Amino acid sequence: MTAPKLHICTHPLAQHKLTILRDKETEPKKFREVVRELAMMLTVEATADLLTVDIPLSTPMGDTVGKKLAERVGLIPILRAGLGMVEGALEMLPSAQVWHIGLYRDERTLRPVEYYNKLPVSPTVQVCLVLDPMLATGGSATATVDILKRWGATRIKFVGLIGAPEGVHRLSEAHPDVDIHLAALDERLNAIGYIVPGLGDAGDRQFGTS
Ligand code: PRP
Ligand code: URA
Numbered sequence: 001m002t003a004p005k006l007h008i009c010t011h012p013l014a015q016h017k018l019t020i021l022r023d024k025e026t027e028p029k030k031f032r033e034v035v036r037e038l039a040m041m042l043t044v045e046a047t048a049d050l051l052t053v054d055i056p057l058s059t060p061m062g063d064t065v066g067k068k069l070a071e072r073v074g075l076i077p078i079l080r081a082g083l084g085m086v087e088g089a090l091e092m093l094p095s096a097q098v099w100h101i102g103l104y105r106d107e108r109t110l111r112p113v114e115y116y117n118k119l120p121v122s123p124t125v126q127v128c129l130v131l132d133p134m135l136a137t138g139g140s141a142t143a144t145v146d147i148l149k150r151w152g153a154t155r156i157k158f159v160g161l162i163g164a165p166e167g168v169h170r171l172s173e174a175h176p177d178v179d180i181h182l183a184a185l186d187e188r189l190n191a192i193g194y195i196v197p198g199l200g201d202a203g204d205r206q207f208g209t210s
Contacts, residue, residue: 005179006168007045014041018161018183022199028208032084035133035206038161038183039088046129046159046181047073047093072096074125074153078103078132078144079116081202085131085159097125101147103140110193112140119151128156133202135163135182136195138170145175161202162186164195 017034020026026034052067073093077086079102086098102116130144141158148156157179158171166189168180186195194200204210 005172005176006163006185007179007181008185009042009045009181009183011041014038014183017041021161021205022197024200026205028206031205035084035161035202036088036091039085039131039159040092042159042161042181042183043089043092043129046157046179047127050127069095071126072124074099074123074128076101076128076130076144076148078130078140080104081134081206082130082132084202084206085133089129089131089159096129101144103143105136105140105193107192110137110139112143114143114147117147119147123152123154125153126155128153130156130158131160132158133161134195134198135160135167135171135180136189136193137164138167138174141167141171142174145171145178149175157181162195162198164189164198 017038020034021031051070053070054065055068057066073096075086075089075096075098077083077100079100090096100116100118103112103114106113128148132141135141145156159181162184163182164186171180186198188196190196
């Protein structure tokens with residue numbers, strides 16, 4: 001399936017790294033390292049439309065005009081699993097502000113339950129990147145975008161690693177203005193709401209808590 005705002009990173013390096021994450025033999029240390037690397041790559045793609053301004057400068061060889069980012073970016077990791085994507089995103093956007101949203105999926109209903117919100121009183125950035133490796137039913141991502149829009153954010157993008165068609169559909173139905181950046185769109189959800197083939201539980205695999 002496709003959505004108008006769905007971007008899948010088909011870069012060979014991204015696909016190679018994603019395969020390491022999918023492998024059930026990959027240990028948490030390696031898993032965290034590769035989540036960080038993929039977050040860097042996907043952040044580059046998700047920020048391709050950031051505005052810049054020209055700035056005059058001098059190189060050792062003469063005068064020229066360079067470019068500087070003209071927009072501030074906020075990173076919004078969804079706890080827990082989104083935490084692993086923060087470092088990679090910050091390597092690309094060292095001045096980004098980071099605000100944490102805590103949601104967990106109720107195992108019975110699969111609905112997101114909010115337990116933490118560290119947003120400042122009003123938005124101080126032009127672009128928000130929601131970070132979460134997994135877009136399964138789409139409940140957590142949709143709830144986070146709801147929170148950000150109520151708070152006043154206007155340009156929001158979702159940056160994840162693997163999505164299910166159900167999650168992409170739900171997020172893009174609820175928020176058609178939100179671009180979705182992933183490294184893969186997988187086949188389906190299983191009976192307990194896990195992505196197949198997926199990579200398992202992204203939080204447990206990063207933090208060794210299976
Ligand atoms: C996982 C994942 C997403 C959510 C995706 O988090 O990191 O936040 O599930 O599922 P959804 O699209 O159906 O909402 P989980 O609730 O397992 O919490 P955790 O990150 O603390 O492990
Ligand atoms: N959350 C995960 O961590 N993995 C899935 O496959 C679905 C939700």
